[in-house]
Amino acid sequence: MTSTSTSPSAKFLTAQRSELLSRRESYLADMARSTATALELTEDGANQDMADEDGFGEGDTLNVERDRLLVVASEAKERVAEIDAALARVDAGTYGACEACGKPIPEARLEVVPEATLCVNCKTGASLRRK
Ligand SMILES: [Zn+2]
Structure with missing residues (x-):
């Protein structure tokens, strides 16, 4: 019957665990999708560069999009x-x-x-120090 104020309830932990698992799935899907699309752009970009030496503009756009996707994937x-x-x-x-x-x-x-690993106070303090 005694529960310390620092330990969340088992029910809360169960709910958090399933929330974490479902978020994990969705981030893994984002990661796979972004990586796959970035790879496709890399292949298209390489083909374009070889086919048309004047195609720098489009190649740059593709590179920017590919870099953005890679950032999404790494985040x-x-x-x-x-x-x-x-x-x-x-x-x-x-x-x-x-x-x-x-x-x-x-x-x-x-x-x-x-x-989250930090309470709001520490989180706020940390981001203020970073800036
Ligand atoms: Zn704290």
């Missing part, structure tokens, strides 16, 4: 890594504690950002 990959880390914290029983100050992150925040 998705980072999110997957964050989600994996969050899932590991669920398993380890440390999920929901702020990594910086150790205080519990409010469940409302975790519902919006299930992979």
Whole structure:
């Protein structure tokens, strides 16, 4: 019956775990789709460069689009890594504690950002310092 204020309920953890898993799926899909499209652009771009030496403009556009897709893919990959880390914290029983100050992150925040590692205070402090 005794539950410490720092440990989220098992029900909450179960919900967060399934949310994390579904987000993980969608980021993996984004990553695969962006990578595949970027590869297609790379092949098309290479063919175009060989076929038409005046085609620099289009090649540049393709390069920009390809780079954008690769950024999308690498961001998705980072999110997957964050989600994996969050899932590991669920398993380890440390999920929901702020990594910086150790205080519990409010469940409302975790519902919006299930992979969050910092409470709002620390997060705000960190991004202010970065700027
Ligand atoms: Zn904190």
